[in-house]
Amino acid sequence: MGVRPTFLPLLVLCFLIFRQTPEQNAADIKAWTERHAQYMSDPRIEETESFLEITANSPRPLDDILGALAHQHGWHINYEEPHHGKTEIVDNTAPSWLEQHPDGCRAYGVAGGAFHVKIPIDGYFPVDPMQTLPPLVEAYNRSGNPGQFQLRVVSEKSFDVVPTGSSDGPQTPLLDTVMSFDATADVGAYLTLRRFCEELSRKTGHTVVFGGTGSPSENRLLQAHIEQHSVNQPAREILRQMYEQVGSTDCWRLLYDPDSNKVWLRMHQ
Numbered sequence: 001m002g003v004r005p006t007f008l009p010l011l012v013l014c015f016l017i018f019r020q021t022p023e024q025n026a027a028d029i030k031a032w033t034e035r036h037a038q039y040m041s042d043p044r045i046e047e048t049e050s051f052l053e054i055t056a057n058s059p060r061p062l063d064d065i066l067g068a069l070a071h072q073h074g075w076h077i078n079y080e081e082p083h084h085g086k087t088e089i090v091d092n093t094a095p096s097w098l099e100q101h102p103d104g105c106r107a108y109g110v111a112g113g114a115f116h117v118k119i120p121i122d123g124y125f126p127v128d129p130m131q132t133l134p135p136l137v138e139a140y141n142r143s144g145n146p147g148q149f150q151l152r153v154v155s156e157k158s159f160d161v162v163p164t165g166s167s168d169g170p171q172t173p174l175l176d177t178v179m180s181f182d183a184t185a186d187v188g189a190y191l192t193l194r195r196f197c198e199e200l201s202r203k204t205g206h207t208v209v210f211g212g213t214g215s216p217s218e219n220r221l222l223q224a225h226i227e228q229h230s231v232n233q234p235a236r237e238i239l240r241q242m243y244e245q246v247g248s249t250d251c252w253r254l255l256y257d258p259d260s261n262k263v264w265l266r267m268h269q
Helices: 022-038 061-073 095-100 129-141 189-204 216-223 235-246
Strands: 044-047 051-057 076-080 089-091 108-110 114-120 148-155 158-166 178-183 208-210 228-234 251-257 262-268
Touching (some): 022 095, 051 061, 061 076, 061 114, 061 129, 129 148, 129 158, 178 189, 178 235, 189 208, 189 216, 189 235, 235 262
Parallel strands (some): 076 158, 076 251
Antiparallel strands (some): 148 158, 251 262
């Protein structure tokens, strides 16, 4: 795995088919090209004796930064994002598609962009997550990028970053949903986690889909087995217990896909 986990492209589903003028399509192509030209492949993290300076520019800058920090320092960070509001969604139709299908289906993405933060640290000691993560999340919430988030401490080096709202208003994290779930070890972990998402969908009214790992390690999900018997527990604690049965270093990413209006659960190391 690279510095940040890979989120594979999803099947594009259309909300509507737009009939746009050539001028409107040209403006969309120009906006797409300018936006993508500014995106960074990975966040830039520079550490000095006094500061940790972080720069990112991507659709999900906070997610990318958390992934990079976790990779660098061995932290365990789970990430869940909100159902983004309309003003946090951008037309992300590729110019190559738009030029050939001017009245065809459109693709949408999260409208994140540039983010920069400078965090005071004591450079004589290893970077402390409690010195770094709270000001990072606070700065992100003030940045105007999509979503509002809260940091929850699980243990010394384990954290959950959960959504508190979007441009449409406050939200309760899906994984705070109290539910019951039973699983026996007679099927593979992949099927168990998919069934967990189906139950979470039923409880919340939001479609949640398990997307696997999106990496060559996908095979281990078919080989691993989960034994789980939970009654009236938060979904995140059930998920935490099940992930630990597959791999102690596994984290989750719960991402909202504007195209399908579904939430995708992915596992990454």
